[in-house]
Amino acid sequence: MRISxxxxxxxxxxxxxxxxxLRHRVVIxxxxxxxxxxxxxxxxxxxxARSGTYAEAARSASIVVNATxxxxxxxxxxxxxxxxxxxxxxxxxxxxxxxxAADPPLMRTGERSLGEEIQALFPHTxxxxxxxxxxxxxxxxPKRVPGGHVAFLxxxxxxxxxxxxxxxxxxxWPADAIVDLGDITGARSMExxxxxxxxxxxSLGHTNFNLGVLHA
Amino acid sequence: MRISxxxxxxxxxxxxxxxxxLRHRVVIxxxxxxxxxxxxxxxxxxxxARSGTYAEAARSASIVVNATxxxxxxxxxxxxxxxxxxxxxxxxxxxxxxxxAADPPLMRTGERSLGEEIQALFPHTxxxxxxxxxxxxxxxxPKRVPGGHVAFLxxxxxxxxxxxxxxxxxxxWPADAIVDLGDITGARSMExxxxxxxxxxxSLGHTNFNLGVLHA
Numbered sequence: 001m002r003i004s005x006x007x008x009x010x011x012x013x014x015x016x017x018x019x020x021x022l023r024h025r026v027v028i029x030x031x032x033x034x035x036x037x038x039x040x041x042x043x044x045x046x047x048x049a050r051s052g053t054y055a056e057a058a059r060s061a062s063i064v065v066n067a068t069x070x071x072x073x074x075x076x077x078x079x080x081x082x083x084x085x086x087x088x089x090x091x092x093x094x095x096x097x098x099x100x101a102a103d104p105p106l107m108r109t110g111e112r113s114l115g116e117e118i119q120a121l122f123p124h125t126x127x128x129x130x131x132x133x134x135x136x137x138x139x140x141x142p143k144r145v146p147g148g149h150v151a152f153l154x155x156x157x158x159x160x161x162x163x164x165x166x167x168x169x170x171x172x173w174p175a176d177a178i179v180d181l182g183d184i185t186g187a188r189s190m191e192x193x194x195x196x197x198x199x200x201x202x203s204l205g206h207t208n209f210n211l212g213v214l215h216a
Numbered sequence: 217m218r219i220s221x222x223x224x225x226x227x228x229x230x231x232x233x234x235x236x237x238l239r240h241r242v243v244i245x246x247x248x249x250x251x252x253x254x255x256x257x258x259x260x261x262x263x264x265a266r267s268g269t270y271a272e273a274a275r276s277a278s279i280v281v282n283a284t285x286x287x288x289x290x291x292x293x294x295x296x297x298x299x300x301x302x303x304x305x306x307x308x309x310x311x312x313x314x315x316x317a318a319d320p321p322l323m324r325t326g327e328r329s330l331g332e333e334i335q336a337l338f339p340h341t342x343x344x345x346x347x348x349x350x351x352x353x354x355x356x357x358p359k360r361v362p363g364g365h366v367a368f369l370x371x372x373x374x375x376x377x378x379x380x381x382x383x384x385x386x387x388x389w390p391a392d393a394i395v396d397l398g399d400i401t402g403a404r405s406m407e408x409x410x411x412x413x414x415x416x417x418x419s420l421g422h423t424n425f426n427l428g429v430l431h432a
Contacts, residue, residue: 104405106327145430147428147430149428181419182418186320186415188320188411189320189411189412190412192408193408198405199397199402203395203398208432209429209432211429212365212427212429213427214364214365214427215420215422215426216362
């Protein structure tokens with residue numbers, strides 16, 4: 001598949017590298033694709049990888065991953081362009097954290113999650129919130145965490161969620177680990193897990209952890 | 217021990233009943249302690265139970281449980297009185313949900329959790345956020361959920377958290393299920409779990425579930 005990853009930070013590069021490893025064609029999109037860390041990444045990733053502007057990245061793929069910082073997401077997606085994103089599946093892995101170093105981190109407040117906001121701004125794009133609840137290394141390699149831990153999904157399109165489920169399976173998530181929280185408003189539940197993640201990360205001293213859902 | 221439970225809704229009555237079962241002396245506090253459902257509850261609970269105003273309840277106990285609705289908590293605690301609450305441990309099990317029927321539920325937003333707000337308003341009371349992340353029946357009987365699921369705690373006083381841990385152990389929580397998220401700012405992580413709980417409750421069709429923390 002042709003998959004674009006918007007954002008060249010640690011989340012974007014980790015996802016893009018894993019997608020290349022799985023033999024997908026990947027374009028990493030950035031505001032400034034000429035940045036040295038991106039060129040280095042493309043050279044290291046090999047022939048299936050390239051870089052481009054947000055718009056070039058969006059244009060070249062049927063699945064677009066939003067791995068930009070939550071505060072920069074809307075600008076990045078506007079730069080990608082509504083027309084370029086129309087008809088595509090957008091996997092939103094971002095957290096709307098205005099200051100991740102704050103303790104607790106400052107989350108964008110208000111009555112709408114970032115996932116919902118993206119879906120409202122880009123009505124012709126099928127937004128699926130996914131993977132924002134775990135660290136980048138766990139996103140692409142869930143076996144780093146032992147036991148029955150989960151990957152939540154939320155989105156209005158069943159078909160898009162099925163497509164994202166397929167990608168998660170490729171990453172190594174077992175079918176029964178994928179928990180569908182319903183329509184895109186479920187993104188709020190997922191984004192609100194960020195402060196818990198920060199606390200657990202500090203008390204455990206690493207990020208190889210995740211939540212499980214235990215039930216009767 | 218003498219324990220007061222502020223709030224006579226399902227959360228308060230469930231906690232109070234379990235505390236009586238464990239042979240604690242319990243006062244259930246209410247704005248209007250003469251309400252028929254409270255009198256009925258007291259008669260059924262037996263000689264260790266009584267009811268009173270918020271102030272009477274706070275005065276008579278060394279541990280006070282806030283089981284009022286999140287939107288009513290500050291008024292209820294003000295009615296209990298700063299002097300009556302001074303020197304006591306306050307276990308805050310409330311969620312700051314302005315409309316629990318909304319979908320997703322509308323959480324009070326802003327940059328401070330209810331737990332933090334209570335601690336700031338009542339500086340001579342040791343506030344411990346606990347149990348707000350599970351249903352009332354799981355709070356007092358964690359065995360309803362199989363497997364290794366957790367009870368989070370947050371609070372500034374180590375001693376108060378040790379006391380609350382003791383109570384959780386009495387309820388049946390195993391020692392290794394109790395996860396300390398640090399000072400009272402950790403309450404934000406815990407309160408933000410409410411929308412996830414609503415979604416999971418709907419998809420599972422019951423409330424006998426909880427989160428586990430899986431880690432390497």
